[in-house]
Structures are given as structure tokens and as C-alpha cells.
Amino acid sequence: MVIDSYTTPGTERETALSAGELLKAMDRAGVERAVIAPQDREIAVRHAEGNDRILKLASASGGRFIPACSVSPWRGEEGLRLLREASRCGAKMLVLAPMLQGFIPTDEIADPLLKLAGELRMPVYVHTGPHSAGGPTQGVLMAEAHPGTNFILGHCGSTDHAWDMPVILQRNRLPNVWYEASLVRPWAVPGYLKAAGSSRIIFGTAMPRNDMEFELAQLRRLLPEEEHPDVYGGNLARLLGEGA
């Protein structure tokens, strides 16, 4: 089963994508299930609204969408309440986007939220990239400080942290960290897989920022699905507590 670990059916700007369009793209690409996450405005400020929208889309999808939620660490106690509520309603993953939400991953402001995500057994997807709030090395320190919480480093820092990633994968591997490959150039993924092992790499497309069919075809060319079923869905399913 192929599971896309990160998509954004939304209504605004580059994430304007209806649930129907996403399902059609999944059918075309041969993706059975996809994690759906709130769009940027919902990740930045409209958390309850975004979580509610995503949960509704998931509940109407016949199990094909796996809902993620987002809460800014700056919401404090109110944020913890929002996360508990989202979890109670079925959210399976917490999305943090440090650049968008205005915090450095190692900042103690995020500690209560990360601790609670661990208690709720909800993996935390952290967007990483070439900016000062969300580098993959920051993600490692964040995960190190929260051994009871599972983390997915989204995008593996994408392009300009390509020098950090081999060191992280070889020397700073943590039992509570997985590595998601959307926005990583496809030819870099086999090297990451070799360094981290097949149980740690997770396929994702970041649709609609990327084209799902294209991204999957590119990765399949370099990492045949039949040889790496865990990358294409098994690892994520286990992480979400759904078996594989």
C-alpha cells in the first residue's frame, strides 16, 4: 500500500486543491491513502478552523485520508486543549511549521505541546528547510529533548541541508525520528536510505506544491516500490499505529 505522508487539500494560493481532485490524483498515481494537513493560514493562525476542516474531509473520504492537525506552540494552554480536541476527533499527526509559526524548534515554548503529542501517541511532523527556524539539526535537538515523542523531519531540510543530512543519518540517528522525502531531490533519496536504513525513510509528495504522479514516478525509478515497501507506506503506517 502506498501512503503519501503529506498533502494539503486547501482553498488558498498554491494549496488550492479540492478533496475530489486529490482523490483523483491519488488514483492516477496509485496512492491508496494520504495524510492531509491544514493549509498555511490554518497552520499559522486559524488552528481550530483548519483542524475541523481537515477532520471533516477525512471522515468523508472512506478512510483514504489520514487527518493531521496543527497548533502553534504560542497558543500555550489553549493550544494544548486544541490538540487534545483534535486527537479526540481522530487527528493522527501534529504538524509544526517553525518558520510559519515563528519559533525555533529547540525553543522551550514548544515543550508542553511536544510532551502532550507524545502522551497522545501522535507523531509530530516538523517542516524543515533552508531557513533559520526549522533546520534539520534543530529538529534533531528537538527530538533528543523529547524521547517520548515520535518525530518526522519533513523534507529532510530539502536542498541546502544536504550536507547536514548524511551526518544526521549516520551519527545522530535517534530511535524517535523518521525522515520524510518530499522536496528532496529524488537522486538524493537512495543515499539517505542507505545511511538511515529502510525503516526510517518515509515517502511524501507535498501535493499540490508538487505533482503527485510525477514525484512518485521519479522516486519509483530510483527506489522500486516492490523492494522498498516500508518507504512507500509501511513505515508511516506503523508510526501511526495502523500496522503495515
Added chain:
Amino acid sequence: MIDCHTHWGRAWTERDGLDPRRWLEPLTAHGVQRAMVMPEEGLLDAGRIGRDNDRVAAVCARSDGRMIPCCTVNLWMREEAARETRRCLGDLGMRGIKFHPWLQGGSVSSPLMDEVCELAAEYGVPVLFHDGTPPFCLPSQMALLARRHPGVQIVLGHSGLFEHWREAIAALKGTPNLWGCLCGPHVAAMREIVRQCDLSRLLWGTDHGYGLADVYQYRFPLMDTLRLSDAARQAIFDDNPARLLRGPASASKIR
């Protein structure tokens, strides 16, 4: 078709010496006639800049005109940087100057960058940048440089990459001598760049040569997902690069 963002990387020298034939094979296979070729080792090691510039010039000289050589210099080398720029553009006939400011540790806003731009104007060649990553590689930094040097064509080598593409759009819109190379942003960002920016200053590139992989198998179908009009494809893949290499940009807009 001209690929505006390639490198002659160390891996190629180690395997092929100064022979460009295998480097050119994927270009031929994918119908790319020419490429702007930038150094790699010289970006990583300031002590090897002269040698790497010589190497790029020598490899390109063996390509029957298909590889267009670009040089690099390191701004921390001060007077030597200006001398090396003159040597490359004058003696070696190189046709562009490449900077990777975060790798090279130098600010786009350095006074020496202004000196290099004056030399670029004198020789009529573009200055190309890695962009999309703070603190030294922001599109806005390159826009202000371009505005200080309106006679020089400045190229955003990645059009802002994944995080700074909206900044690249703003920079491109307000700076008539700034060009954007579609080599790096995701599909949704490239669509928006094409929709909002002056099409006559958009280019295309692949980063071919940084490693040994055939990146055209990725870059070409990626561009296909944009579903560009024939006129836009002609502009981005052919006409704009040719005009960039000829000299100052025309202001014509293609829609």
C-alpha cells in the same frame, strides 16, 4: 535549447579529466544544444579557484561551442579577485561569473561585489547567483545589487528555491535587469513565477554536473507539468538564454 545552470564538478574531472564527451551525453540525449557551465570546486575551495577556472575553460574549449564557460572568484581575495575576474573574462574568454555566497562566505552587498559587477558590465557578461537561502543568498539581496548596477544582467540561479520564491517574484517584478532561472522551486511556485513575472527574463536550468546523475530525467518532465504555452517554452528554453548571452536584456514582454 540552452541550459542556464550547470557545473563542471569534481566528480567529472576525477573520472574524465578534461574530456567533456560524457558530460555532454545527457544534453544530446535530451535535445539540449548548449549550457552555461560553472565551476564547482572553485566554489568550495578558494585556494583552487584559479585552477578550477582554468579547468572549466579548458573543458568548454573542447566542446565545439556547446559549453559556455563561466568563472568564479572569491571576494575575500580582494585585489586578487578583480585580477582573476579580468583574467577569466579577458584572457580565457569566459562568458559569465558565478557566485554561491553562502558556500563562499561572502556577502552580495560587499563593495567588492560592486567592483566585480563593474567588470561584468565592461565585458558584457551576466553575473549568476545561487539564491534561496539566508543569510547570504536572498533574492532581495540580489535585487538591490542589480539596481545598483542597472547595466549588468543578474541571474537568480534558483528563483528563490522552496522558501523564498515569493521574494524572488517581488525581486524580479521590480528589477528589470534581474533574471530568474527555473531550477529549484516546486511546481506550484514555478507556475506562479511564470504567471506573475516578465516572461522575457525567465530561464531554465538543471544543476547538471554537480554530481554524475542524469538530472534531465527529472528536470524535463518537471517542466512538462507546468504545461507552458509554446511561446513560453520558446522564450524560457531558447530565446531568453540566447539574449542573456548576447548582452543587455530587451524590455519586450511575451504573454
